[in-house]
Amino acid sequence: MGKIVAATGNEAVAEALRQINPDVCAAYPITPQTDMMQRFASFVSDGKVDTEIMLVESEHSAMSACIGASAGGGRVATATSGPGLALMWEMLYVASGMRLPIVMPVVNRSLSAPLNIHGDHSDAMGARDSGWIQLWSENAQEAYDNTIQAFRIGEHMDIRLPVMVCLDGFIISHSIERMEYLDDNVVKAFVREYKSLNPLLDVENPKSIGPLILPDLYHEYKRAQHEVMTKVKDVVLDVAEDFKKISGRSYGLFETYRLDDAEIAVVILNSAAGTAKDIVDEFREKGIKAGLLKPRLFRPFPYEEVAHALKNLKAVCIMDRADSFGGYGPLFMEVSSALYPLNDRPIMINKIYGLGGRDFMPQHAEIVLDELVEIVKTGKFKTIKEYIGVRE
Amino acid sequence: MKIPGWKELTPGAVILQAGNATEFKTGSWRSLKPKWKEENCIQCLFCWIYCPDMSIKVKDGKRGEFDYDFCKGCGICALECPGKKGKKAIVMEEEDK
Incomplete structure (x- = not known):
């Protein structure tokens, strides 16, 4: 072994x-x-x-x-x-x-x-x-x-x-x-053994x-x-x-974490997902139905599957460690495209975090989940795209 | 040549039929056409050496007619042709003449 x-x-x-x-x-x-x-x-x-x-x-x-x-x-x-x-x-x-x-x-x-x-x-x-x-x-x-x-x-x-x-x-x-x-x-x-196709x-x-x-x-x-x-x-x-x-390790198109009965969730790629999972646990302990989706296969993007996994949420924050200046973050664009065909879809917001190696801290995940709780409560959101962890 | 649909293509645009460029007649690109004047030809085969395509047909060590299916009329053969007593064995003429 x-x-x-x-x-x-x-x-x-x-x-x-x-x-x-x-x-x-x-x-x-x-x-x-x-x-x-x-x-x-x-x-x-x-x-x-x-x-x-x-x-x-x-x-x-x-x-x-x-x-x-x-x-x-x-x-x-x-x-x-x-x-x-x-x-x-x-x-x-x-x-x-x-x-x-x-x-x-x-x-x-x-x-x-x-x-x-x-x-x-x-x-x-x-x-x-x-x-x-x-x-x-x-x-x-x-x-x-x-x-x-x-x-x-x-x-x-x-x-x-x-x-x-x-x-x-x-x-x-x-x-x-x-x-x-x-x-x-x-x-x-x-x-x-490697098999070639039409080798030169x-x-x-x-x-x-x-x-x-x-x-x-x-x-x-x-x-x-x-x-x-x-x-x-x-x-x-x-x-x-x-x-x-x-x-013995399972992989899919993406990983879902405490998402099945969740009302709010973050969608986040790579290492920051680990930090965010800890905070999802903290919110669960407080009785808040939080969850997480971490894409694995980004290209091709599994639109239908992601839409199915997120469709029952009330609000979702898609978090990008990259910006498209003058546009939404690239992950947000995919997830919002995935959810668009649904008649009932969660409110979606986009946070840009961690650029150039800026640490993604547990409190950043807390801020995001708190905001999602507020969105669910009021049915309103302030801005779609926002930077977090940035000094004013 | 039938143009294939997207389901009929080789992955990665690999061309599996070696030498199939012969099916693609490029002579139609020509605006000037070389004309061979056999009486001035000394059979030096400069034209055969210099032709960037394979448009000078050679048989038994002697050049023959141009292969107009592929000659694009670049004129290199006419430029390089030494001719005989100052008279070129290859001259360029307007296409259609």
């Missing part, structure tokens, strides 16, 4: 990558991802993996090299953070458009300016529309588990799409937690990749790409079912 360890998020994901042993990994160091790939590079130099590691001159090159290696027919992984992900932007769309199942842990970091290296979801939210599957992780255990499942999801023959595994910079990447590693042979058997290095069957597609066909290729995304939810659930058999 597995091994109980004390590990940081970066260490845990590096360990998952060691166990998976990808064929190629092209990466460029960027805080707070650096320590993850440094650990993985040590596995390469110590002969613990067979991976061909490519140390490139930028993240644009890292993703380009990953695309080449994946198109060639290899199992490929990389990792990045914040501005590194931003520099990959052009190539992200190439990876998904070419249907290459590259797995990339994204150690979430803010974007400049002002220059900041800390935990924030602006990076991955900026890549929201790039055609990548996105799995989000609350802690080191989830980041490790999601990394292992990401290979099975992306490499599924009906899917063949790249996958980002998001974990919060520093808060998770650099904090030590108790967690459980699976045995090497269990992970190896779970991810299975199959010299018996020459082919062309990355062609110019003009207006007579481009629209059809995008329609096909949309169709693939509609199949992802089922695959994510199937893979989670298999993963439960080897780990």
